[in-house]
Amino acid sequence: MSKNKRMDILEAALELFAERGYDGTTVPTIADQAQVGAGTIYRYFANKEVLVNSLFQECIQQLTNTLMTNVPPAAAPIRERFKHIFFRISEYAGARGQALTFIASHSDAPFLNESSREMFEQFLDLIRGVIDEGKEQGMICPLPSNALIAMVYGAMVQLFNMMKTGALEETPGLLAQIEECCWNAIRVH
Amino acid sequence: MSKNKRMDILEAALELFAERGYDGTTVPTIADQAQVGAGTIYRYFANKEVLVNSLFQECIQQLTNTLMTNVPPAAAPIRERFKHIFFRISEYAGARGQALTFIASHSDAPFLNESSREMFEQFLDLIRGVIDEGKEQGMICPLPSNALIAMVYGAMVQLFNMMKTGALEETPGLLAQIEECCWNAIRVH
Amino acid sequence: MSKNKRMDILEAALELFAERGYDGTTVPTIADQAQVGAGTIYRYFANKEVLVNSLFQECIQQLTNTLMTNVPPAAAPIRERFKHIFFRISEYAGARGQALTFIASHSDAPFLNESSREMFEQFLDLIRGVIDEGKEQGMICPLPSNALIAMVYGAMVQLFNMMKTGALEETPGLLAQIEECCWNAIRVH
Amino acid sequence: MSKNKRMDILEAALELFAERGYDGTTVPTIADQAQVGAGTIYRYFANKEVLVNSLFQECIQQLTNTLMTNVPPAAAPIRERFKHIFFRISEYAGARGQALTFIASHSDAPFLNESSREMFEQFLDLIRGVIDEGKEQGMICPLPSNALIAMVYGAMVQLFNMMKTGALEETPGLLAQIEECCWNAIRVH
DNA sequence: AATGAATGAGTATTCATTCAT
DNA sequence: TATGAATGAATACTCATTCAT
Numbered sequence: 001m002s003k004n005k006r007m008d009i010l011e012a013a014l015e016l017f018a019e020r021g022y023d024g025t026t027v028p029t030i031a032d033q034a035q036v037g038a039g040t041i042y043r044y045f046a047n048k049e050v051l052v053n054s055l056f057q058e059c060i061q062q063l064t065n066t067l068m069t070n071v072p073p074a075a076a077p078i079r080e081r082f083k084h085i086f087f088r089i090s091e092y093a094g095a096r097g098q099a100l101t102f103i104a105s106h107s108d109a110p111f112l113n114e115s116s117r118e119m120f121e122q123f124l125d126l127i128r129g130v131i132d133e134g135k136e137q138g139m140i141c142p143l144p145s146n147a148l149i150a151m152v153y154g155a156m157v158q159l160f161n162m163m164k165t166g167a168l169e170e171t172p173g174l175l176a177q178i179e180e181c182c183w184n185a186i187r188v189h
Numbered sequence: 190m191s192k193n194k195r196m197d198i199l200e201a202a203l204e205l206f207a208e209r210g211y212d213g214t215t216v217p218t219i220a221d222q223a224q225v226g227a228g229t230i231y232r233y234f235a236n237k238e239v240l241v242n243s244l245f246q247e248c249i250q251q252l253t254n255t256l257m258t259n260v261p262p263a264a265a266p267i268r269e270r271f272k273h274i275f276f277r278i279s280e281y282a283g284a285r286g287q288a289l290t291f292i293a294s295h296s297d298a299p300f301l302n303e304s305s306r307e308m309f310e311q312f313l314d315l316i317r318g319v320i321d322e323g324k325e326q327g328m329i330c331p332l333p334s335n336a337l338i339a340m341v342y343g344a345m346v347q348l349f350n351m352m353k354t355g356a357l358e359e360t361p362g363l364l365a366q367i368e369e370c371c372w373n374a375i376r377v378h
Numbered sequence: 379m380s381k382n383k384r385m386d387i388l389e390a391a392l393e394l395f396a397e398r399g400y401d402g403t404t405v406p407t408i409a410d411q412a413q414v415g416a417g418t419i420y421r422y423f424a425n426k427e428v429l430v431n432s433l434f435q436e437c438i439q440q441l442t443n444t445l446m447t448n449v450p451p452a453a454a455p456i457r458e459r460f461k462h463i464f465f466r467i468s469e470y471a472g473a474r475g476q477a478l479t480f481i482a483s484h485s486d487a488p489f490l491n492e493s494s495r496e497m498f499e500q501f502l503d504l505i506r507g508v509i510d511e512g513k514e515q516g517m518i519c520p521l522p523s524n525a526l527i528a529m530v531y532g533a534m535v536q537l538f539n540m541m542k543t544g545a546l547e548e549t550p551g552l553l554a555q556i557e558e559c560c561w562n563a564i565r566v567h
Numbered sequence: 568m569s570k571n572k573r574m575d576i577l578e579a580a581l582e583l584f585a586e587r588g589y590d591g592t593t594v595p596t597i598a599d600q601a602q603v604g605a606g607t608i609y610r611y612f613a614n615k616e617v618l619v620n621s622l623f624q625e626c627i628q629q630l631t632n633t634l635m636t637n638v639p640p641a642a643a644p645i646r647e648r649f650k651h652i653f654f655r656i657s658e659y660a661g662a663r664g665q666a667l668t669f670i671a672s673h674s675d676a677p678f679l680n681e682s683s684r685e686m687f688e689q690f691l692d693l694i695r696g697v698i699d700e701g702k703e704q705g706m707i708c709p710l711p712s713n714a715l716i717a718m719v720y721g722a723m724v725q726l727f728n729m730m731k732t733g734a735l736e737e738t739p740g741l742l743a744q745i746e747e748c749c750w751n752a753i754r755v756h
Numbered sequence: 757a758a759t760g761a762a763t764g765a766g767t768a769t770t771c772a773t774t775c776a777t
Numbered sequence: 778t779a780t781g782a783a784t785g786a787a788t789a790c791t792c793a794t795t796c797a798t
Contacts, residue, residue: 005783020299023212027768037784042769105294108354110209143366146357147348151370154347155340165297168335177332181340185374194758216793217760226759228795237793383762398677401590405789415763420790483672486732488587521744524735528725529748536721537714543675546713555710559718563752572779594772595781604780606774615772759798767791774784 006044008034010055011097018098022052022106053116056106059099060119066092067126078134079183085127086156086179093160101164104157124149131186140186148186155182195233197223199244200286207287211241211295242305245295248288249308255281256315267323268372274316275345275368282349290353293346313338320375329375337375344371384422386412388433389475396476400430400484431494434484437477438497444470445504456512457561463505464534464557471538479542482535502527509564518564526564533560573611575601577622578664585665589619589673620683623673626666627686633659634693645701646750652694653723653746660727668731671724691716698753707753715753722749 012034016025027048031038045051067088072080093100106112107120131148134140140148159178162168201223205214216237220227234240256277261269282289295301296309320337323329329337348367351357390412394403405426409416423429445466450458471478484490485498509526512518518526537556540546579601583592594615598605612618634655639647660667673679674687698715701707707715726745729735 021210021212023210024299026766031785038768039770039785040783043782048768108350110213141366141370143363143370144357146351147363147367148370150347150351150357151344151367151374154343154345155374156343158339158343158346159336161297162335162339168333168339174332174336177330178336178340181330181332181337181374184376184378185340185344185370187373189373215791220760227793228760229758231794232757399588399590401588402677404787416789417764417791418762421761426789486728488591519744519748521741521748522735524729525726525741525745526748528729528735529722529745529752532721532723532725533718533752534721536717536724539675540713540717546711546717552710552714555708556714556718559708559710559715559752562754562756563718563722563748565751567751593770598781605772605782606780607778609773610778759796761795761797763793763795765791765793768789770786770788772784772786774782775780776782777780 005034005036005040008036009041009044009051010058013051013055014059014096014102015098017052017055017106018102022048022109022111049111049113052106052109052111053113056103056112056116057119059096059103060116060123062096063089063092063099063103064119064123064126066095067123078130078137078139081130082134082183083179085130086152086182087175089156090160090175090179093156093163098164100157100160104161124153127153134186139188141188143186151185152182155185194223194225194229197225198230198233198240199247202240202244203248203285203291204287206241206244206295207291211237211298211300238300238302241295241298241300242302245292245301245305246308248285248292249305249312251285252278252281252288252292253308253312253315255284256312267319267326267328270319271323271372272368274319275341275371276364278345279349279364279368282345282352287353289346289349293350313342316342323375328377330377332375340374341371344374383412383414383418387414387419387422387429388436391429391433392437392474392480393476395430395433395484396480400426400487400489427489427491430484430487430489431491434481434490434494435497437474437481438494438501440474441467441470441477441481442497442501442504444473445501456508456515456517459508460512460561461557463508464530464560465553467534468538468553468557471534471541476542478535478538482539502531505531512564517566519566521564529563530560533563572601572603572607575603576608576611576618577625580618580622581626581663581669582665584619584622584673585669589615589676589678616678616680619673619676619678620680623670623679623683624686626663626670627683627690629663630656630659630666630670631686631690631693633662634690645697645704645706648697649701649750650746652697653719653749654742656723657727657742657746660723660730665731667724667727671728691720694720701753706755708755710753718752719749722752 009030013025013030016030016033027041028038030051031041034041041051045054067085069088070084072084089100103120112120127149128145131140131145131152135142135145159168163170198219202214202219205219205222216230217227219240220230223230230240234243256274258277259273261273278289292309301309316338317334320329320334320341324331324334348357352359387408391403391408394408394411405419406416408429409419412419419429423432445463447466448462450462467478481498490498505527506523509518509523509530513520513523537546541548576597580592580597583597583600594608595605597618598608601608608618612621634652636655637651639651656667670687679687694716695712698707698712698719702709702712726735730737
């Protein structure tokens with residue numbers, strides 16, 4: 001028996017939402033997966049929408065926290081700061097099951113509330129910060145930040161997605177090489 | 190009044206599936222958007238699942254057709270062949286409303302049938318072909334093809350998504366620069 | 379097969395609400411009684427609350443219409459005007475199954491909307507009009523109008539309720555005698 | 568902290584049942600109002616139905632007891648015996664919150680058991696006794712007893728209901744005048 | 757061929773009741 | 778004895794699909 005049913009529910013929802021999407025997942029299915037009664041879910045979340053938003057925000061929070069751990073000093077080389085972002089996101093993707101897939105496939109969803117959208121933007125801002133600084137230093141291409149973010153974030157999402165599904169095997173050194181690729185995509189040549 | 194109701198239905202479904210996803214879209218909503226009766230949809234598609242699969246396959250087919258137009262000769266430089274892929278996909282993304290978003294957000298969906306999955310793989314194979322050739326020629330990084338595809342494809346999906354939502358404005362020359370970036374991501378330095 | 383499913387649903391709801399009350403009646407039960415599918419109810423009424431309010435307002439409207447038929451001239455003797463009210467309500471109670479019971483048992487319900495409450499007040503105002511006029515003419519006791527209404531209306535509701543349940547048999551002449559009693563209750567002696 | 572949780576529960580249930588009805592009241596709501604845990608209710612009452620029946624019977628018992636207090640001798644004038652009934656019921660309505668409203672709105676409910684129905688009939692019999700005696704003495708109209716009871720009881724229920732909701736203000740002397748009206752309704756003229 | 761009203765299986769949510777603490 | 782978290786059956790409501798017109 002689990003100590004914390006709220007966490008069981010969130011964990012079950014994460015897995016199912018990542019696999020079938022919010023609308024493709026029924027509440028009883030979540031309850032089954034979490035090994036709780038259907039009614040129990042409503043003791044912790046007012047309704048299904050509150051549940052996704054809670055989950056989304058919790059995931060973004062964890063990802064943000066991960067990104068804020070062992071942050072290189074602001075004076076550190078952009079290259080190093082970029083590496084930090086890449087490997088921290090990668091670390092989170094590895095640590096928390098399907099969280100990145102869930103975030104990526106739901107971050108535009110119409111049922112996300114203002115708060116969820118804001119937190120997601122704040123997460124992107126962490127990447128934007130490094131990219132903007134890199135542009136100022138002339139290290140990163142002078143393209144719109146959103147374009148640069150899209151490339152790096154889009155690549156990473158697709159990559160970790162493939163690793164989860166098994167389409168891509170994580171071998172030693174692969175991540176470092178991919179990080180190099182992502183950096184090459186946006187750096188000034 | 191439209192000549193071809195089947196196309197009206199597919200067009201309506203494309204827009205709605207891209208925005209709200211398959212499970213978040215009701216058949217009557219598609220009918221409304223297509224300006225046909227709900228029952229009419231079932232004259233053209235046996236059920237909702239057949240509809241998505243038809244739409245998915247039609248989109249992939251169009252995208253594939255676009256990719257097969259004005260193909261550079263197999264002997265052409267890899268750089269040129271990569272450009273062709275990038276700009277053809279880009280062309281398709283611009284031409285057909287939300288098609289790329291729809292494809293990207295549904296290509297892992299559990300309701301896609303064998304045929305749909307196969308066609309999607311064949312589409313990826315077109316990219317894989319150039320990448321593998323590039324690797325053989327020593328022009329492209331010797332990483333797993335799926336990793337390279339993920340980066341290029343993931344970046345493009347995210348990019349065109351942002352352009353649709355307005356988060357990124359398409360200015361003259363931007364596309365060419367982004368293409369350069371994508372190439373830089375995977376080329377040997 | 380019925381021409382008008384909306385009416386079937388209202389009729390079924392009337393009977394069930396009168397017998398078991400709004401909260402004691404399930405929507406599927408109404409559907410069964412009306413011989414329609416459960417979903418059909420929602421084609422005609424947005425939800426259960428809209429259904430009760432529609433029914434309530436329709437009943438009040440019919441009752442009001444009945445009260446407005448063959449109205450004695452304003453100059454007619456109060457006694458005659460009182461009789462008109464009594465016998466019209468009585469007529470309605472006899473004509474429309476459980477309508478009066480339904481109205482009486484739901485007119486204070488928390489789910490009635492503003493419009494329903496207003497219409498009920500307007501119905502009471504029809505009684506109030508005669509009573510106030512009677513008080514001015516010195517024919518009816520100088521008590522608060524609401525007290526006089528309560529007595530007459532309360533007595534009638536209880537009476538017709540008993541007739542529906544069979545606790546009181548309607549014999550020739552009985553109604554006229556009861557009307558006399560009600561009049562005696564409020565007239566000046 | 569209360570001495571008697573059972574009474575707290577009954578008191579809470581009385582108020583809520585009177586306001587929203589049995590089916591419109593949830594057990595946890597009763598528990599909240601009574602300031603006890605939801606489970607506690609089941610220590611005192613086997614289930615919700617047993618709870619209403621207990622409450623109903625308790626109320627009827629109290630009302631009956633009130634009616635049996637200071638009863639005029641059987642030989643007393645009918646007028647006096649009628650007054651006793653009216654003022655005792657009135658006294659009870661004033662003393663015990665919403666008891667009369669609760670009784671009136673639930674006395675036909677399908678969930679009342681045989682015993683509850685019997686006790687309610689016994690209560691009505693107390694009124695019937697005076698009315699029948701009055702009819703024999705030629706003081707009260709020779710109408711079916713149920714009709715006479717309906718008028719008097721129906722009027723009183725409506726009256727006290729209005730007083731509770733504030734639609735009718737209780738002023739000195741008003742009750743006596745209303746009693747007179749009720750008597751006038753059924754007496755021989 | 758086209759429609760949209762009708763259906764009922766399926767989904768989100770509530771609530772009487774239980775039971776571990 | 779008292780609690781309130783947990784349950785799952787029951788309820789309101791939705792939606793893919795059918796079919797009479």
